Amino acid sequence: MGDTDVTVVGAGISGLTAAWRLAQAGRRVTVLEGNDRVGGRTLNHRFASGEVAEIGGQWVGPTQDRILGLLGELNLDTFATWNQGNNLTLFGGRLKPYRGTIPKFAAHVLLDIGQAQWRLDRLAQQIDLDDPSRHPKAPLWDSMTFAEWIRRQVKTAQARTVFDLASAAVFAAKPHDLSFLHVLFYIKSGTNLDTLLGVDKGAQQDRIVGGSQRICEELTLRLGSAVRLAQPVRALKQTRDHVELITDQGSHRAKRVIFAVPPTMVLRITQEPLLPGWRDQLLQRLPQGAVIKCMAMYETPFWRERGLSGQATSEVGPVRLTFDNSVPGSRKGVLMGFIEGDEARQWSSRNEGQRQAEVLRCFARYYGDHALQPLEYVDKCWADEAFARGCYAALFPPGVWGNGAARLRDPCGRLHFAGTETATRWMGYFDGAVQAAERAAAEVLALT
Amino acid sequence: MGDTDVTVVGAGISGLTAAWRLAQAGRRVTVLEGNDRVGGRTLNHRFASGEVAEIGGQWVGPTQDRILGLLGELNLDTFATWNQGNNLTLFGGRLKPYRGTIPKFAAHVLLDIGQAQWRLDRLAQQIDLDDPSRHPKAPLWDSMTFAEWIRRQVKTAQARTVFDLASAAVFAAKPHDLSFLHVLFYIKSGTNLDTLLGVDKGAQQDRIVGGSQRICEELTLRLGSAVRLAQPVRALKQTRDHVELITDQGSHRAKRVIFAVPPTMVLRITQEPLLPGWRDQLLQRLPQGAVIKCMAMYETPFWRERGLSGQATSEVGPVRLTFDNSVPGSRKGVLMGFIEGDEARQWSSRNEGQRQAEVLRCFARYYGDHALQPLEYVDKCWADEAFARGCYAALFPPGVWGNGAARLRDPCGRLHFAGTETATRWMGYFDGAVQAAERAAAEVLALT
Numbered sequence: 001m002g003d004t005d006v007t008v009v010g011a012g013i014s015g016l017t018a019a020w021r022l023a024q025a026g027r028r029v030t031v032l033e034g035n036d037r038v039g040g041r042t043l044n045h046r047f048a049s050g051e052v053a054e055i056g057g058q059w060v061g062p063t064q065d066r067i068l069g070l071l072g073e074l075n076l077d078t079f080a081t082w083n084q085g086n087n088l089t090l091f092g093g094r095l096k097p098y099r100g101t102i103p104k105f106a107a108h109v110l111l112d113i114g115q116a117q118w119r120l121d122r123l124a125q126q127i128d129l130d131d132p133s134r135h136p137k138a139p140l141w142d143s144m145t146f147a148e149w150i151r152r153q154v155k156t157a158q159a160r161t162v163f164d165l166a167s168a169a170v171f172a173a174k175p176h177d178l179s180f181l182h183v184l185f186y187i188k189s190g191t192n193l194d195t196l197l198g199v200d201k202g203a204q205q206d207r208i209v210g211g212s213q214r215i216c217e218e219l220t221l222r223l224g225s226a227v228r229l230a231q232p233v234r235a236l237k238q239t240r241d242h243v244e245l246i247t248d249q250g251s252h253r254a255k256r257v258i259f260a261v262p263p264t265m266v267l268r269i270t271q272e273p274l275l276p277g278w279r280d281q282l283l284q285r286l287p288q289g290a291v292i293k294c295m296a297m298y299e300t301p302f303w304r305e306r307g308l309s310g311q312a313t314s315e316v317g318p319v320r321l322t323f324d325n326s327v328p329g330s331r332k333g334v335l336m337g338f339i340e341g342d343e344a345r346q347w348s349s350r351n352e353g354q355r356q357a358e359v360l361r362c363f364a365r366y367y368g369d370h371a372l373q374p375l376e377y378v379d380k381c382w383a384d385e386a387f388a389r390g391c392y393a394a395l396f397p398p399g400v401w402g403n404g405a406a407r408l409r410d411p412c413g414r415l416h417f418a419g420t421e422t423a424t425r426w427m428g429y430f431d432g433a434v435q436a437a438e439r440a441a442a443e444v445l446a447l448t
Numbered sequence: 449m450g451d452t453d454v455t456v457v458g459a460g461i462s463g464l465t466a467a468w469r470l471a472q473a474g475r476r477v478t479v480l481e482g483n484d485r486v487g488g489r490t491l492n493h494r495f496a497s498g499e500v501a502e503i504g505g506q507w508v509g510p511t512q513d514r515i516l517g518l519l520g521e522l523n524l525d526t527f528a529t530w531n532q533g534n535n536l537t538l539f540g541g542r543l544k545p546y547r548g549t550i551p552k553f554a555a556h557v558l559l560d561i562g563q564a565q566w567r568l569d570r571l572a573q574q575i576d577l578d579d580p581s582r583h584p585k586a587p588l589w590d591s592m593t594f595a596e597w598i599r600r601q602v603k604t605a606q607a608r609t610v611f612d613l614a615s616a617a618v619f620a621a622k623p624h625d626l627s628f629l630h631v632l633f634y635i636k637s638g639t640n641l642d643t644l645l646g647v648d649k650g651a652q653q654d655r656i657v658g659g660s661q662r663i664c665e666e667l668t669l670r671l672g673s674a675v676r677l678a679q680p681v682r683a684l685k686q687t688r689d690h691v692e693l694i695t696d697q698g699s700h701r702a703k704r705v706i707f708a709v710p711p712t713m714v715l716r717i718t719q720e721p722l723l724p725g726w727r728d729q730l731l732q733r734l735p736q737g738a739v740i741k742c743m744a745m746y747e748t749p750f751w752r753e754r755g756l757s758g759q760a761t762s763e764v765g766p767v768r769l770t771f772d773n774s775v776p777g778s779r780k781g782v783l784m785g786f787i788e789g790d791e792a793r794q795w796s797s798r799n800e801g802q803r804q805a806e807v808l809r810c811f812a813r814y815y816g817d818h819a820l821q822p823l824e825y826v827d828k829c830w831a832d833e834a835f836a837r838g839c840y841a842a843l844f845p846p847g848v849w850g851n852g853a854a855r856l857r858d859p860c861g862r863l864h865f866a867g868t869e870t871a872t873r874w875m876g877y878f879d880g881a882v883q884a885a886e887r888a889a890a891e892v893l894a895l896t
Contacts, residue, residue, distance in 0.1 A: 348724065
């Protein structure tokens with residue numbers, strides 16, 4: 001039985017940052033985490049040979065000032081994502097090298113891609129990040145899927161496939177899962193499309209020494225015993241002057257609560273009084289993206305010897321995107337691949353052996369048969385994770401932004417809402433998690 | 449602590465029907481209901497003067513053979529929905545009388561409506577109700593919203609408004625909330641568009657004497673002490689040979705469990721082992737529709753004296769649809785109205801006084817100032833209902849049917865799934881609730 005000023009639900013980046021800001025301001029804080037680890041949607045994997053690479057979220061990049069600031073405070077260093085050599089594309093059955101973000105295509109395809117990208121960026125810049133529904137065209141844009149926009153505005157099959165891949169890479173979802181308005185919001189939230197998709201100067205530019213889960217581990221060191229693991233919050237009661245939270249282990253009392261979990265997880269906590277109908281319905285309409293992140297370790301990063309970067313994009317699944325996720329200071333090579341959206345849900349029901357075989361087949365398609373013989377293989381299906389139930393973040397289908405989704409971040413009595421889904425800048429990213437945390441902490445500080 | 453062959457979660461039509469079929473076959477059954485009443489999404493309201501009318505689901509109609517059969521078994525009678533006199537439309541600021549389903553419009557608007565209806569019905573008939581994703585065009589149809597289809601295929605503003613109203617009436621949702629594939633599925637599931645929308649020969653043809661909640665009350669009489677109220681299931685554990693269910697009141701053990709609750713409610717039960725990732729994600733992607741059902745009682749059904757049926761359709765909200773919901777044998781008149789979709793979520797956060805004033809203003813717009821002075825007013829916001837969190841049923845946004853939604857009705861170990869959302873015929877209606885119940889009961893009977 002604890003009694004604190006503020007209880008934070010969720011020990012991911014957002015929850016722990018909120019807790020730390022409150023602790024720095026002298027408030028008594030408790031963080032209740034359902035899992036037996038901190039990190040939320042970040043998770044380090046330690047290979048048998050000792051190297052650490054991420055099986056959850058991992059990247060930071062320019063314009064992500066809040067997470068970069070936090071890394072500085074925590075004395076965490078970054079290093080550049082491996083980005084030397086040629087990338088590969090597999091389109092029309094042919095493997096081709098390229099450099100940069102967009103594969104080599106025929107001129108008319110490149111023009112098609114370029115025009116669509118220009119239009120997306122131009123429309124995105126018109127969005128009010130505080131509430132995208134304020135745009136005069138929001139009713140139209142929020143009533144169509146991104147798939148529909150692609151069908152209308154992108155003429156060539158190859159360019160369409162590129163936008164499908166971009167959707168997978170950015171949202172862990174298919175274009176049909178997304179409101180077009182949300183896509184515009186997300187592009188502006190993450191600066192522009194080049195920044196979202198890029199490695200150098202983009203959202204995939206840098207990695208964190210020791211793995212991104214260290215952010216949460218460092219915050220936890222500073223918060224000490226305030227962080228309680230394996231305490232899933234099952235129920236809460238709001239009274240006039242406090243909130244009581246019931247976990248599997250006991251009960252905690254706080255003046256205010258900050259939720260720092262994906263929207264769908266808030267629904268799963270029995271609340272008294274009930275959440276208002278509109279808020280429950282809003283949370284119902286924000287499902288998580290779906291991704292299986294896969295890594296194979298090899299004796300060496302053998303693709304580098306052939307002048308390859310380890311980055312591939314492909315119209316053949318289930319692994320359509322790969323990266324070189326090797327660890328600096330190690331001679332070993334790590335290939336990383338993503339299975340996303342519909343395919344992630346399909347492959348989540350296969351057993352691990354089937355998944356490993358198929359992922360390695362995909363790696364071999366890009367990097368040769370040597371990829372079939374890793375030292376070690378690991379994957380993680382984030383839909384199976386008890387307290388995330390999907391990654392990277394919540395998706396906004398048509399009709400959600402236009403019906404009050406900006407109110408997601410409004411407090412509800414003594415309940416406040418953090419988590420990257422409540423961010424206006426870099427929603428869905430570490431940076432958004434920090435922005436949301438600092439906004440929620442400031443709300444609470446003003447009130448307690 | 450109970451110990452039964454089968455525990456059913458949810459005492460709506462589907463759950464109680466499943467339980468009764470199992471009891472009839474000699475199985476020991478328990479029904480656990482979270483609420484302090486049976487009925488699920490049906491709910492009778494008793495006015496001060498004693499008349500009973502429904503503040504939840506209420507209608508049955510032709511081709512709904514399963515619910516009509518059940519009514520026969522339970523000795524429940526039906527009566528015709530009041531459908532005499534002129535209907536009213538309010539379009540372009542003008543109130544006009546009409547008969548039948550479609551208001552009087554200019555010829556080119558009627559042609560526009562007729563052609564769109566013809567196309568919808570024709571496409572719907574091609575759908576495989578067992579799995580709409582089998583249609584060759586399913587990837588296209590499931591990647592667009594119904595709003596997008598209307599924008600492309602319906603040319604006149606008035607005809608578009610008619611389809612907006614049809615979407616509200618049938619789904620309690622806006623066209624942008626719905627996958628076009630789901631709309632086609634739903635039309636075929638409910639026979640055709642005329643049947644879905646119609647009163648005579650349609651889904652609104654008949655009402656149940658004593659109110660539709662009597663279906664559940666009669667089933668409960670037959671099941672006796674097997675039905676346990678105020679027992680919300682919070683957690684369950686599946687082991688090799690049984691399932692343990694934990695409610696606020698205690699624990700129950702069963703060989704098999706049938707869920708007969710909306711998909712979003714399944715998510716809120718803590719499960720051990722966790723539901724598979726694909727199933728959790730599927731449930732996340734099935735939010736409930738939103739409706740506030742409103743009734744006002746008057747000394748007489750005064751609109752009838754003016755030759756009006758009490759049915760209105762309007763492009764002005766929040767009440768865009770009304771019905772005469774008077775009770776046979778009473779001299780009183782009851783007007784009933786629906787607030788649906790986006791507007792239901794908006795109005796759910798207003799207080800009851802504001803809602804009453806606005807609803808009566810809408811009634812007055814159609815039926816004159818006399819409507820401002822009811823004897824009694826009542827409304828119910830179904831998003832606020834703890835164990836439904838929305839009505840009429842779950843919505844299928846783009847990308848859900850195409851990514852395995854037909855598996856919603858697959859068992860998961862010892863868990864089976866009923867509820868109208870798992871029906872193939874008349875999904876979302878009482879009839880679908882019965883079909884799903886009988887299918888789930890048959891599954892369990894074959895195994896226990």
